[in-house]
Amino acid sequence: MKMFEFMAKDIFRAAGLPVPRGRVARTPDEAAAAAAEIGPVAIKSQVLAGGRGKAGGIKFADTPDEARARAAELLGSEIQGYRVEQVLVEEKLKIDGELYVSVTVDAATRRPLIMASRHGGVNIEEVPERDIVRRHVDITWGLYPYAARAVASRLELPAGLARQFTDILVTLYDLFRRYDAELVEINPLVISGDRLIAADGRFNVDDDALFRHEDLPRVSEATPLEQRVREIGLSYVELDGDIAVMANGAGITMATIDALAAYGGRAMNFLDAGGGAAAEPMAQAIGVLVSTNPKAILINIFGGITRCDDVARAILTVKERQGIPVPLVVRLVGTNEEEGVRMLQEAGIQAYRSMDEAAAKVVELAKGGR
Amino acid sequence: MAILIDEKTRVLVQGITGNQGRFHTQQMQAFGTRIVAGVSPGREGQEVHGVPVYDTVEKAVERHGANAAILFVPAPFACDAAFEAIDAGIKLVVAITEHIPLHDAMKMTAFARSRGATLVGPNTFGVISPGKSKIGIMPNHIYKPGPVGIVARSGTLSYEIAAALSNAGLGQSTVVGMGGDRVVGLSFIDILEQFEQDPETRAVVLVGEIGGTAEEEAAEFIKGMSKPVVAYLAGKQAPPGKRMGHAGAIIERGRGTYESKVKALEAGGAKVASMPWEVPDLVKQVLGG
Numbered sequence: 001m002k003m004f005e006f007m008a009k010d011i012f013r014a015a016g017l018p019v020p021r022g023r024v025a026r027t028p029d030e031a032a033a034a035a036a037e038i039g040p041v042a043i044k045s046q047v048l049a050g051g052r053g054k055a056g057g058i059k060f061a062d063t064p065d066e067a068r069a070r071a072a073e074l075l076g077s078e079i080q081g082y083r084v085e086q087v088l089v090e091e092k093l094k095i096d097g098e099l100y101v102s103v104t105v106d107a108a109t110r111r112p113l114i115m116a117s118r119h120g121g122v123n124i125e126e127v128p129e130r131d132i133v134r135r136h137v138d139i140t141w142g143l144y145p146y147a148a149r150a151v152a153s154r155l156e157l158p159a160g161l162a163r164q165f166t167d168i169l170v171t172l173y174d175l176f177r178r179y180d181a182e183l184v185e186i187n188p189l190v191i192s193g194d195r196l197i198a199a200d201g202r203f204n205v206d207d208d209a210l211f212r213h214e215d216l217p218r219v220s221e222a223t224p225l226e227q228r229v230r231e232i233g234l235s236y237v238e239l240d241g242d243i244a245v246m247a248n249g250a251g252i253t254m255a256t257i258d259a260l261a262a263y264g265g266r267a268m269n270f271l272d273a274g275g276g277a278a279a280e281p282m283a284q285a286i287g288v289l290v291s292t293n294p295k296a297i298l299i300n301i302f303g304g305i306t307r308c309d310d311v312a313r314a315i316l317t318v319k320e321r322q323g324i325p326v327p328l329v330v331r332l333v334g335t336n337e338e339e340g341v342r343m344l345q346e347a348g349i350q351a352y353r354s355m356d357e358a359a360a361k362v363v364e365l366a367k368g369g370r
Numbered sequence: 371m372a373i374l375i376d377e378k379t380r381v382l383v384q385g386i387t388g389n390q391g392r393f394h395t396q397q398m399q400a401f402g403t404r405i406v407a408g409v410s411p412g413r414e415g416q417e418v419h420g421v422p423v424y425d426t427v428e429k430a431v432e433r434h435g436a437n438a439a440i441l442f443v444p445a446p447f448a449c450d451a452a453f454e455a456i457d458a459g460i461k462l463v464v465a466i467t468e469h470i471p472l473h474d475a476m477k478m479t480a481f482a483r484s485r486g487a488t489l490v491g492p493n494t495f496g497v498i499s500p501g502k503s504k505i506g507i508m509p510n511h512i513y514k515p516g517p518v519g520i521v522a523r524s525g526t527l528s529y530e531i532a533a534a535l536s537n538a539g540l541g542q543s544t545v546v547g548m549g550g551d552r553v554v555g556l557s558f559i560d561i562l563e564q565f566e567q568d569p570e571t572r573a574v575v576l577v578g579e580i581g582g583t584a585e586e587e588a589a590e591f592i593k594g595m596s597k598p599v600v601a602y603l604a605g606k607q608a609p610p611g612k613r614m615g616h617a618g619a620i621i622e623r624g625r626g627t628y629e630s631k632v633k634a635l636e637a638g639g640a641k642v643a644s645m646p647w648e649v650p651d652l653v654k655q656v657l658g659g
Binding site for chain 2: 105107108110111112138139140177180182206208209211212239247248249250251252254255257258259260261262267270302303304305333334335354355356
């Protein structure tokens with residue numbers, strides 16, 4: 001789960017990290033009021049996308065009137081495909097330098113990884129490897145201050161800033177662990193005179209650990225449709241093709257989408273019914289597919305734990321409940337295959353044995369139109 | 371021979387009294403796995419399909435000499451269960467559980483490593499050596515004993531490929547599920563190394579997917595292998611930045627893309643199938659007949 005910048009900063013502030021003075025505004029008037037209190041400000045769109053500064057999502061204002069005008073421009077606009085519903089109105093900093101620092105999960109070594117650089121800011125992704133300091137942390141023992149000092153030392157900061165950096169990094173690692181974060185990032189960590197200030201922050205929390213963080217706000221990026229299928233307990237992602245797809249298991253669902261493409265078709269969604277879904281949730285999910293009005297539907301099941309008769313039952317339920325007005329291609333093999341295939345046949349639905357043939361067929365039907 | 375497990379492996383089921391635990395205990399028994407005990411706190415003295423249940427792993431190991439464990443414990447408690455198994459001296463822990471927090475997975479892998487134990491998963495379908503034993507949730511009927519080792523990130527996709535191989539007369543030595551999560555105990559390399567050493571394995575099929583850099587790292591290792599490798603990767607059409615089910619299936623900053631993985635694997639000498647059904651023919655080719 002990604003959090004908005006202002007949420008990340010609330011967490012930073014509560015942990016004692018230095019952040020600029022600021023307030024969230026949902027209307028131009030609120031932005032003006034915040035500027036009246038703070039002085040010259042930066043007005044920052046709160047969206048979950050990176051690269052927002054380059055996309056025009058950050059503006060500056062010296063007076064409350066200017067702040068109102070700039071906020072009016074940003075609120076309601078779209079930045080990187082996200083609608084701006086709130087802005088963070090923040091003290092404008094004097095910037096003498098920009099550092100980068102983050103803690104993330106390194107899958108290759110299965111350890112927390114600290115990355116830091118003297119060359120922070122909007123171009124961090126282009127900073128050459130030699131200018132990035134990396135240090136893994138043993139999760140059993142955690143981050144000792146000496147290791148944070150070692151990172152600061154490699155950044156070759158003056159003594160005062162190095163001390164501040166060390167404290168910030170130790171706190172950042174603590175937040176990373178305390179909140180089950182996937183990523184905690186400060187970019188830029190601004191050098192302003194003799195102080196370091198977290199001018200921007202990212203905080204991504206592991207979805208699978210949210211159960212033990214009731215205190216955190218919840219942010220969802222899912223579209224309403226994605227939300228609907230997730231509530232059934234299945235995994236759904238919208239894509240931009242016209243053939244609706246359901247398969248069981250993330251790997252085979254991706255492979256099914258690839259197979260469609262190999263025959264010149266395009267998937268409209270990724271719907272993973274999981275390795276062992278029961279008939280009713282599957283029926284609900286297929287119902288959602290039908291309601292999205294695709295050109296055709298492909299259901300690709302390799303029954304292991306999922307039983308083919310349950311799949312057939314789910315399809316028949318949808319047929320009865322709401323009808324299936326578009327071409328439907330089913331590939332059904334595995335556990336209880338004979339029973340499932342027979343049930344479908346009785347309802348006039350032919351099941352394929354090979355994924356290859358099923359993918360070719362559904363693309364042909366989708367191209368034939370309705 | 372086979373890798374990781376064989377007919378002598380003595381298996382303990384953690385979370386044996388839950389629905390999944392019960393069902394798969396029976397399935398594993400039907401396959402021939404030696405299930406020697408189960409653990410479910412507060413249920414000591416009960417039996418599940420003839421298997422005695424204990425409150426603690428320690429006791430189950432003491433009484434029955436279990437040397438491998440399979441976890442069907444709900445995600446919030448899975449880390450504790452894995453630590454319990456490893457602490458009791460179990461050297462192979464197969465964590466089936468999905469949605470284990472990432473930080474827990476890091477702790478589990480660190481602890482396993484410090485005790486010289488092997489952690490398979492989390493979010494794995496398990497390990498199977500056809501004709502010998504299975505510790506996992508894969509369907510029993512699709513495998514055949516034979517010379518092909520399979521290592522996969524994804525369960526159902528590996529079933530698809532194993533079944534296609536069996537249908538083509540190509541049996542399997544061992545099939546290993548690494549697990550679909552971002553942090554898992556075994557890497558492709560750990561498993562490829564074992565297949566390379568295993569006299570029964572003559573070729574290896576690697577089933578990967580987009581996201582992360584595990585396939586690229588495997589490609590480097592494949593260069594030095596004496597046995598041929600065939601790979602299939604899912605997710606060619608996945609749009610950048612979208613998560614598709616597996617935590618691992620995410621593309622970030624141009625790394626872990628389909629193209630980069632194919633390029634790396636081919637440079638390493640692997641044959642890459644563009645569709646799953648092409649795998650058996652490629653395996654026949656590399657086996658020379």
